Amino acid sequence: MAELLLGKDVNADLNERLLSRVEKLKEKAVIPQLAIIRVGERPDDLSYEHSAEVRCEKLGVKICKSVLPADCSKEDVIDAIHKANEDSSVHGVLLFRPLPKGIDEEAVIRELDPAKDMDGITTASMAGVFAGNGLGYPPCTAQAVMEILRHYNIPLAGKKAVVVGRSMVIGKPVAMMLLKENATVTICHTKTVDMPSVVRDADLVVVAAGHAGVINGEFVREGQVVIDVGINVNEEGKLCGDVDFASVEPVVAQLTPVPRGVGSVTTSVLAEHVVSAAEKAAGKE
Amino acid sequence: MAELLLGKDVNADLNERLLSRVEKLKEKAVIPQLAIIRVGERPDDLSYEHSAEVRCEKLGVKICKSVLPADCSKEDVIDAIHKANEDSSVHGVLLFRPLPKGIDEEAVIRELDPAKDMDGITTASMAGVFAGNGLGYPPCTAQAVMEILRHYNIPLAGKKAVVVGRSMVIGKPVAMMLLKENATVTICHTKTVDMPSVVRDADLVVVAAGHAGVINGEFVREGQVVIDVGINVNEEGKLCGDVDFASVEPVVAQLTPVPRGVGSVTTSVLAEHVVSAAEKAAGKE
Known part of the structure; x- marks a missing residue:
């Protein structure tokens, strides 16, 4: 009989620490915010999005969503990414993948500001995980x-x-x-x-x-x-x-x-990345 | 008694194929060229530089050198990199490392055009090796x-x-x-x-x-x-x-x-990267 390693205990621990970090940001008038960019209505994406929303709300991490139709163009997705890159109140971006066939995913990802890449999809984040130098966020x-x-x-x-x-x-x-x-x-x-x-x-x-x-x-x-x-x-x-x-x-x-x-731990990690990004952005100001 | 895997046989094979690729580039009036950027006179660097020069000369790959004094500044190295980036007759750059203490190596490497990174030191090359997607050049x-x-x-x-x-x-x-x-x-x-x-x-x-x-x-x-x-x-x-x-x-x-x-095979690989970069540049024109 194995001991079951349950996500909820890990979450409880992670979330407690996150809540106090969010509090400290609030004192500086910073609300961590995640931009979710979703193309279409894939059930997997919707399910994860729902979990992320529940988790982030509990933790005081704001979410804004760009939902694009499944038949949108590469340019539409890139526009949504540029908007998130340029919005200083957005600290991180989650782009649901795979994108619909026909949209050049690599070209889209190249547009994402590495500092806002919450799920390790940019080359900068990949290189950071590979080198183990702490740069960027891992998946x-x-x-x-x-x-x-x-x-x-x-x-x-x-x-x-x-x-x-x-x-x-x-x-x-x-x-x-x-x-x-x-x-x-x-x-x-x-x-x-x-x-x-x-x-x-x-x-x-x-x-x-x-x-x-x-x-x-x-x-x-x-x-x-x-x-x-x-x-x-x-x-x-x-x-x-x-x-x-x-x-x-x-x-x-x-x-x-x-x-x-x-x-069950993944959304806590996502929230943690957003809070980290908000802390970095606040530290730079 | 082990069979010895000698570099010279690998080189003979690699170089034969490289020579015919260099010939084809010549028909398009393209001479592959490597820019070597060296700071100071470390014996290891000088020894490798000499080997690279001998190899490249045999293969018809041109070399230009920027040699900077050991007490130069970060800006001096970055200037040399910018010059190589901007020179369309230069297809690849080899920057000897480690740089002298006090020069922020990461800041220098960030300036190098990934397309000219012959030794896998930029984040783009690292991500390419990590992902195995053929982008960039490995070390x-x-x-x-x-x-x-x-x-x-x-x-x-x-x-x-x-x-x-x-x-x-x-x-x-x-x-x-x-x-x-x-x-x-x-x-x-x-x-x-x-x-x-x-x-x-x-x-x-x-x-x-x-x-x-x-x-x-x-x-x-x-x-x-x-x-x-x-x-x-x-x-x-x-x-x-x-x-x-x-x-x-x-x-x-x-x-x-x-x-x-x-x-003994490393300089052949270096030359191959320069020839590949020259081919890519020629293909884009």
Whole structure:
């Protein structure tokens, strides 16, 4: 029976600290504000937007929204980004992706002010995570993994960490962040040979493969910490992770559930990035 | 007895292809040109500069140099960079680092046109290597490792690669480039526990630790490929790598020597970057 690493405890901790930072900003007459730019009405985007709105409202972080029709042009999205860049009351921008087909996403992202990039999508943020120099903001989900590890005091220095998945949203940035914490990091992917033996060798496993059931009981051993970043819908229409909970949970020491795990921490990280950006902007004035 | 993976064979192959690309550029009246910016007279810089000059001359790549006194200001270096950025006959820039203490290196690098960054030092190049999207140029030494692996047909897909070292010049970029070739990549460093067992588990070991003798016979097993990126001077005043050649060479299958290994390929890669940049510039006209 694994200890479940619940997001709500991490959130409680993060949010308490955030509230006092928002208070301090208020004393300087600064209200942190996030601009959400959404194209179309994708259910995933709407669901995340709702969670972000609930979280930000609780924390005193303002949100303004630019909602564009699904058939809008690249120029329309860029206009929304320019507006957010130029508005000094906006401290951060969340652009929902993927953008509809036909819109050149890279061209759009190039227009975003790196200082307002809350989800690690600009080249400046990517380079910051890669170099580990603290510049820019990492993708919120990747940082949510690190916040969970920190909250539960999971030791990282000198530990063997295996990351399953090599996306720019989670796999690669989490690998770099674990490396910065002095873990010995292995990155696995679809071309990895004998993944069960590689994963079993780890102290910590971060699973961000994007498919349900990628990691099951055969991949794990007792004593391991498993962080499940996946969000999938199973045959019964229920949310599930990339980890086969039924076979993994009885074996490992600690495990994040889905839902109630990593995903639930992401909006707190997003709010934290906005507050950080507001603090930086206030410090510059 | 290991097969020695010699740089000269890689160079012969690379240079033959480069010469024909330079010929084609000549037909368009384009001479690829590298601007070298050097501050002071550090022996390492002078030695590399000499090698680069010899290589580039053989290949028909022109070099222009800006040599600044060791006590110059940040503004002087930035002026040299601006000049190279603006000169359309200059296709690439090599800035020797580290710059003398007191000169803000990051501020200097921010001024360099990413399209002319031949050694992967700008944030745009870093992000390109991290994302594996082919944008920008990776650090020459990191790419030299990949050119050696390619030349000798070392299989990478599905293989276990261990990179020893996590610098932004070699360790991290090589790890990303190996990942792009579908290797399962582990990054080790000074905080790695029981490094011998981690390194022995690899099919391919890339050693970029920056210290002589970091990897000796106890770390290796038969059948492995070992790429030694280190350049150190031993007690007898001779060049040596990070790998203890005497104890490793009898054990492994293939090994790059130092000298005559990775280091000797670096200037070919540098020249290749300049030719690529010249081709891109010519294509835009």
